[in-house]
Structure formats: C-alpha cells, structure tokens
Amino acid sequence: MEPLLEVKDLSIRYRGSDMREHRAVEGVSFEIVAGQVLGLMGESGCGKSSIALALLGLLNNEHAEVSGSVVFRGQNLLQMPDHSLEKIRGAALSMVYQDPGIALSPVMRVGAQIAEVVHAHKQWGWEKCREEAHSILARVGLEPTNRIYAAYPHQLSGGQLQRVVLAQALVCGPALVIADEPTASLDARNQAEFITMLRDLKNRSRMSLLLISHTPEIQASLASRLMVMREGRIIEQGDFDGLYAHPVDPYTRALLRRADRLDDLEAIERKSRLHQQITG
Amino acid sequence: MSGNIETDACDPLVRIENLRRGYVQRRPFSGSEYTIEALENATLTISRGATLALVGDSGSGKSTLARCLALLEKPSAGEIWFNGRNLLELQASELCAVRSQIQLIFQDPVSSLNPRMTAQEIVAEPLAIQKGGTRNQQRECAIDWIVRVGLPNNCIAKRPMEFSGGQRQRLAIARALVLEPKLLILDEALSNLDLANQECIVQLLADLQAERQLTYLHISHDLRLVSQIADEVAVMNEGRVIEQQPVAKLFSSPKEDYTRELLLALPSLESICIDRSA
Numbered sequence: 001m002e003p004l005l006e007v008k009d010l011s012i013r014y015r016g017s018d019m020r021e022h023r024a025v026e027g028v029s030f031e032i033v034a035g036q037v038l039g040l041m042g043e044s045g046c047g048k049s050s051i052a053l054a055l056l057g058l059l060n061n062e063h064a065e066v067s068g069s070v071v072f073r074g075q076n077l078l079q080m081p082d083h084s085l086e087k088i089r090g091a092a093l094s095m096v097y098q099d100p101g102i103a104l105s106p107v108m109r110v111g112a113q114i115a116e117v118v119h120a121h122k123q124w125g126w127e128k129c130r131e132e133a134h135s136i137l138a139r140v141g142l143e144p145t146n147r148i149y150a151a152y153p154h155q156l157s158g159g160q161l162q163r164v165v166l167a168q169a170l171v172c173g174p175a176l177v178i179a180d181e182p183t184a185s186l187d188a189r190n191q192a193e194f195i196t197m198l199r200d201l202k203n204r205s206r207m208s209l210l211l212i213s214h215t216p217e218i219q220a221s222l223a224s225r226l227m228v229m230r231e232g233r234i235i236e237q238g239d240f241d242g243l244y245a246h247p248v249d250p251y252t253r254a255l256l257r258r259a260d261r262l263d264d265l266e267a268i269e270r271k272s273r274l275h276q277q278i279t280g
Numbered sequence: 281m282s283g284n285i286e287t288d289a290c291d292p293l294v295r296i297e298n299l300r301r302g303y304v305q306r307r308p309f310s311g312s313e314y315t316i317e318a319l320e321n322a323t324l325t326i327s328r329g330a331t332l333a334l335v336g337d338s339g340s341g342k343s344t345l346a347r348c349l350a351l352l353e354k355p356s357a358g359e360i361w362f363n364g365r366n367l368l369e370l371q372a373s374e375l376c377a378v379r380s381q382i383q384l385i386f387q388d389p390v391s392s393l394n395p396r397m398t399a400q401e402i403v404a405e406p407l408a409i410q411k412g413g414t415r416n417q418q419r420e421c422a423i424d425w426i427v428r429v430g431l432p433n434n435c436i437a438k439r440p441m442e443f444s445g446g447q448r449q450r451l452a453i454a455r456a457l458v459l460e461p462k463l464l465i466l467d468e469a470l471s472n473l474d475l476a477n478q479e480c481i482v483q484l485l486a487d488l489q490a491e492r493q494l495t496y497l498h499i500s501h502d503l504r505l506v507s508q509i510a511d512e513v514a515v516m517n518e519g520r521v522i523e524q525q526p527v528a529k530l531f532s533s534p535k536e537d538y539t540r541e542l543l544l545a546l547p548s549l550e551s552i553c554i555d556r557s558a
Binding site: 042044158188192214217241254 | 339472473476503546556
C-alpha cells in the first residue's frame with residue numbers, strides 16, 4: 001500500500017546568532033500509512049518537535065536548514081511553494097499543540113477560532129463555517145456547543161481547551177494529524193478522558209496520527225507502531241507490541257519500562273514499616 | 281538557630297494547620313468583589329527525612345499550598361509550623377534565614393532558569409543573595425554542586441538552553457540545594473521528563489535524601505511516580521486535604537471515594553498492553 005507520508009533522510013540544522021550550527025535531527029526516515037498511529041518517543045531536546053515543525057513546513061526560514069524529503073500524498077512538502085503549502089496545512093495535515101493556553105488567541109471566542117480554520121480552507125459562507133464549528137465541538141464532547149462556542153479561552157478549563165485545540169485540528173477532516181504531547185498540560189483524570197476520546201475519533205475515521213509523547217501509557221493506548229529517538233537520530237522503530245515485548249536498545253527499554261511498584265504492594269508495605277521504625 | 285529550638289526527631293518538620301488562602305476577584309462591569317478560596321482549612325504534616333506526595337486534580341490548591349509554605353504567598357489564616365516555629369508569626373528579619381531552609385523546584389526549568397546566566401552563575405546566585413562566603417568560595421561551592429548532581433564539570437560555562445531537559449532539572453536541583461535547605465518542594469518537577477530521565481532524577485533525589493536527611497514535599501498528579509517515591513501521600517480536593525496516609529495504605533485502602541476515583545483513572549501499562557492483545 002502506498003504510504004500517506006514518507007519521510008526520507010530528513011535532517012534539520014539550526015543556526016544560532018553566533019553562526020554556530022546545531023544539528024537537531026539527522027537522517028531520519030519513516031513512513032505512515034492511512035489509518036495508522038505512529039508513536040514518537042524520546043527525551044526533551046532530542047528533535048521530536050523539530051520533526052513536527054518540519055513536516056508542517058514551519059521551518060522555512062533563515063535560521064533553519066532542512067534537507068531530505070517529506071512526501072505527503074505524492075507531493076514533496078519541502079519543495080512546495082508557500083501558497084500551495086497553505087492549502088494543505090490545517091486541512092489535510094494539521095497539528096495539535098502541547099499548550100492550548102499559547103495556541104489559542106485570548107481575545108477571540110473559541111468557536112470563532114475554529115470557524116476561522118474552515119473559512120480559510122473552504123469556499124463557504126460564514127454561516128456554514130459556524131455550523132461546522134458547532135458540529136465538531138459536539139464531536140469532541142464539548143456540549144452545550146452554544147455556550148462553549150461563545151466562550152473565551154480563559155473561561156474554559158485546561159481539559160476543555162485541549163479539546164478546542166483538537167477540534168481546530170480536526171474540523172477540516174485531515175488525513176494526518178500531528179499531536180505534540182497533547183496531554184502534557186492535563187491532570188491524570190483529564191488525560192485518561194482525552195486519550196479515550198482521541199481513540200474513538202480515530203477509530204471512526206481513516207485519519208492517521210503522528211503521536212509525540214514520552215509517556216508509555218499514552219503510546220500503549222494509541223500507537224500501532226513506535227519510533228524511539230535520541231540526540232536527533234532514530235535508534236529503534238517497529239511494531240509497538242514487538243518493541244514493548246523485546247526492546248533491543250537499552251534506552252528503549254528504559255523509556256518503556258517503569259519501575260512500577262503499584263502492583264507490588266508488598267514492597268511498599270515493607271518500606272512503610274521501615275519508615276515507621278525510623279520515625280518511631 | 282538557638283539550642284532549644286532543635287526539637288526531638290519525632291516532631292514533624294512541617295505542620296500546616298487550617299491554612300486558608302483566598303484570591304479576591306472583581307466582577308467585570310459591576311466591579312463588585314468576590315473571593316475564590318484556593319485553600320480552605322488545609323491541614324497536613326511532613327515528617328523529618330521523609331517524602332510526602334501531594335496529589336489531586338488541577339485547581340485543587342496543591343501549588344497554592346506549596347507557595348504559602350515557601351513564603352512566596354501570604355495565607356489569609358492558619359498556621360505553618362516549620363522546625364518548631366510558626367512562620368506566620370516571625371519577624372521579617374528572621375524570615376530571611378528560614379527562606380534558605382525551604383527551597384522550591386518548578387515544573388518547567390526553561391522558564392525558571394535565567395537564560396542569560398551560565399550554569400555556574402545560576403547555582404552561585406542564591407549564595408550571593410544570602411551572602412555566604414567570598415566570591416571565590418561561592419564559585420567553588422557552585423561547581424561542587426554542579427558535579428554532585430551528575431552534570432559534567434566542563435558545562436559550568438554553558439547556558440540553560442544548551443542543556444537537555446533532564447540536565448536542566450539537575451541544574452535546578454543544584455541551585456535549590458546549594459543553600460543546604462532542610463525542605464525541598466518539588467512542584468511537578470519530574471512531569472516534563474521521560475521515564476529514563478525520571479528514573480535517574482528519582483535516584484539522585486533518593487541518594488541526596490539519604491546523605492543529608494532532606495525532607496521532600498513532592499507535588500504531582502502522576503500516581504505511578506508517587507507510588508515509587510513517596511513515604512506518605514496527601515490528597516487534595518477543592519482546597520482541602522481530604523486524607524493523608526502512608527503510601528501502601530492509600531493505594532490498598534483509600535478512605536475517600538475521591539481518592540478511589542483518582543486511583544481508578546489510571547490503568548497500568550501492563551493492563552493497557554493486555555487490552556491491546558485482547
């Protein structure tokens with residue numbers, strides 16, 4: 001099957017103010033087929049977010065040098081002029097950012113920020129764009145949609161804002177969504193709800209997902225394939241279940257395996273008895 | 281500190297009683313004022329040399345409690361007993377010394393470390409503020425701590441942006457410990473890190489605790505992490521500490537329904553992987 005996205009030999013270098021080059025990503029190759037969730041793990045600073053920005057063509061400036069090829073539906077995004085890229089970005093290829101507090105404008109009603117995306121990509125009147133925004137708000141579980149549509153970001157909770165950002169990414173029916181740590185700013189309960197919703201939405205469409213997250217539980221809930229990065233390179237990639245069962249690289253093992261003692265209550269009890277002895 | 285204040289080891293290092301903190305808000309247009317109670321009679325204790333984890337949903341008042349304890353905010357009512365003294369009754373001159381005993385580490389080292397300072401300047405700055413030793417002694421002490429938290433000693437001239445996420449958090453720990461505090465408050469300090477880095481920092485914190493009898497207040501919403509590191513857990517909901525128990529008891533027999541819900545919200549990695557194969 002023809003892959004939806006094929007990344008070959010992607011390298012990204014940043015130039016600092018002192019003209020020193022910093023290699024953020026080196027020789028990264030991977031592909032995503034339609035309907036697949038590819039997980040991307042690695043420590044902060046390893047180049048995960050740089051890849052996301054490069055895929056969206058957001059690194060076309062004098063401070064970054066991007067080489068290699070990013071072929072999306074048969075077209076190389078890296079060689080595409082800005083005006084054609086703008087037609088794809090936000091519509092067929094969209095992104096969910098980590099911090100909804102920064103991603104949303106504080107002075108616009110959130111519904112209008114979603115309708116704006118539709119208006120930018122489709123030749124529709126505002127009335128129809130607004131209807132579309134209402135229907136996507138309902139799909140991400142933000143009801144009553146009238147109240148949410150008219151709210152400003154500061155009037156919504158963190159979990160609600162993250163759903164608004166997701167609605168913004170999904171409203172044009174994208175083929176590929178890039179989610180960069182979509183649950184990092186949520187607490188445990190909201191995290192679980194958000195992941196369940198994302199999985200349901202994904203199962204109901206043929207959308208693909210590039211999921212950037214360093215939490216193994218989130219990757220396990222969604223990803224079918226997994227890619228592990230370190231210092232700008234991919235050190236291991238493959239089927240999630242295979243990697244989880246038999247990680248080849250010790251770093252992959254360290255990222256996936258928690259010293260989880262929740263099930264080992266005996267060990268905790270021993271520790272607490274010891275503690276009681278110490279404190280008397 | 282004078283001799284009679286060195287209390288016996290059974291006395292907890294921190295005892296917070298009925299702490300209240302309200303934020304006054306103004307309604308738009310009418311201008312009338314109302315108060316949001318972030319803390320409502322929060323009560324907890326932290327034993328010497330132990331790790332207390334503070335958990336709860338966002339907005340439950342965890343960070344407000346930490347900020348009050350670190351004297352960054354003034355509570356509206358209540359008592360904060362630290363090492364046998366009520367902090368809210370101390371004179372401003374005495375508070376300066378107490379402040380160095382309580383240090384805080386934040387979630388995001390990118391925004392809590394000054395990007396224009398070098399690693400060595402960042403770690404030495406608290407010493408300069410508290411006027412500890414000569415400039416040279418401060419410098420050496422800073423380098424000593426940078427090495428002790430596991431950073432290479434050729435990095436003292438680097439700036440925060442040149443470090444990886446895990447290294448930046450190590451730098452924040454060095455800066456907090458350079459004044460040799462008794463209590464370290466970690467406000468979601470590990471939640472931005474991946475598991476491999478988290479594991480290393482957890483180990484570092486455990487070693488430092490054993491070596492220097494440090495007491496930790498660890499704020500986190502990650503219950504899996506809490507199960508690894510805490511001796512006791514306090515659960516907050518809507519400005520109150522609804523229960524405080526040793527970690528094993530809390531996980532095996534929570535008293536409150538709210539705690540049970542929190543525990544259930546998070547399936548373990550093993551159970552997710554079993555669901556996948558089913």
